[in-house]
Amino acid sequence: MKQRLITGIVAGALFLGLCLLGGWWYHLLLTAMALIGYYEFVKMTGAPSLSGSAVFGYAGVLFFMLPWDLLGMTAPFSLERGIWLILLVFLLITVFTKNKMDIRSTAMLFTGIVYIGMGFSYMALTRASGDGYGLMWTFLLLSCIWGSDAGAYFVGRRFGKNKLWPAISPNKTVEGAVGGVIISMVISVIFAIIVPDLLTVGRALLIGLSCACLGQLGDLVQSAYKRVYGIKDSGSLLPGHGGILDRCDSWIIVFPFVHIVMLMPYY
Template identity: 65%
Template sequence: MKQRLITGIIAGIVFLGFCFLGGLPYHILVLAMALIGYYEFVRMTQVPSFGGIAMLGYLGILMFMFPWSLLDIPFPLQWEHAIWLLLFLFMLVTVLTKNRVGIQQAAMLFLGVLYVGMGFSYLADSRSTSDGHGLFWTFLLLASIWSSDAGAYFVGKWIGSHKLWPAISPNKTIEGALGGVVIAMLTSCVFSFLSSGVLPLGRALLIGLACAVAGQLGDLIQSAYKRVYGIKDSGTLLPGHGGILDRCDSWIIVFPFVHIAMLLPY
């Protein structure tokens, strides 16, 4: 527990410090997190971490995470065209290797590029929203996710008796999940009261709800994936916490979701 607490404090200070800086330093940090996260995904999928098809995945992450707008460089393709070309290349690998790389491996690594690359790209882009309040929005989402996690844990320990999804995550309870939703919505309301009109109360409630529900689903997704491959943590980068994906599994679902739901400016 002591190691977990120390690691969490140091990692939190570093991340929030870069978040305050914003701009290119923050984007580069998130890019590094995305590359490490994809490395963990590849290892969990039991594919050589730096084999040919994995390298194609790292290039896909760079495509999503390159700071195009910060460097005022237009992306050379429409995004749906770029995603299709990436899909084509992954499938082509199965042909060129005469199925030594199977379609299942190619499909999983392509899925990983979308899961990790898009998730972290929204995390990076949320810091530089068009309304100039990117730091506020980023902190709002992070605080709502963290408070949902804390609420779910403590309420579950206190009154949790009905298992939420024991086949995937045996310690989670329905009472804890609902407690996480309530705490996240209360947290977003606090941000609304302190926002000087930037965040209306109704939108704050919706954002808190979205962060709690999508965040808990993101955690379950990662738990289900790890259970398939029989592993406890995605990596060992953060002692006491596991890997990047273990710590950011909720983030890379929540940040895209709230943008797609049009709850934040882009």
């Protein structure tokens, strides 16, 4: 517990400090987290972490994370075209390696690129929001996610009786999940009260609901695939907490979702 607390304080202070600074500092941090997260994903699947396919995967993650605006450049092609080109290369890998890297392995590596690369890229996009309030939007989403996690944990411990999804995560309860949703929505409404010109109560409620539901589903997604591979943690970078993916599983689902369904009013 002591090790977990110390790691949480140090890692949290570093993350929040660079988030406050924004710009290159925060973007470089997110890029490093994305690459480490992809390394954890590759290692978990059993693929060699420095094979040609994995190295191309790291390059794919970097494609998502390149800060074209900060570089004063325009991306050479759209996100949609980039995803298709990455997919094409992985399909061709199965041919050129004569199935030493078969479709199942390359499909997993491709999934990891989109899952992790897009997740962290939308975190960067949120902080760099063109309306000048990127820090507020980032803190709103993170606060809702963290509030949902805390609410689910404490409400579940106190009132939890009905298992939410025992086949995937035996400790989660329906009562805890509902508690997390309520806490997240309360937090989002508080933000709406603080900045009413930027965020209506109605939109805040939808954002809070999305952060809680998608955040908890993001956690279940990682629990599901870790069970497939028979591992407890995705990595060991953060003593007492596991790896990057263990800590960011909710973030990399929530941030893209609220943008894609246009719950974020500013871009």
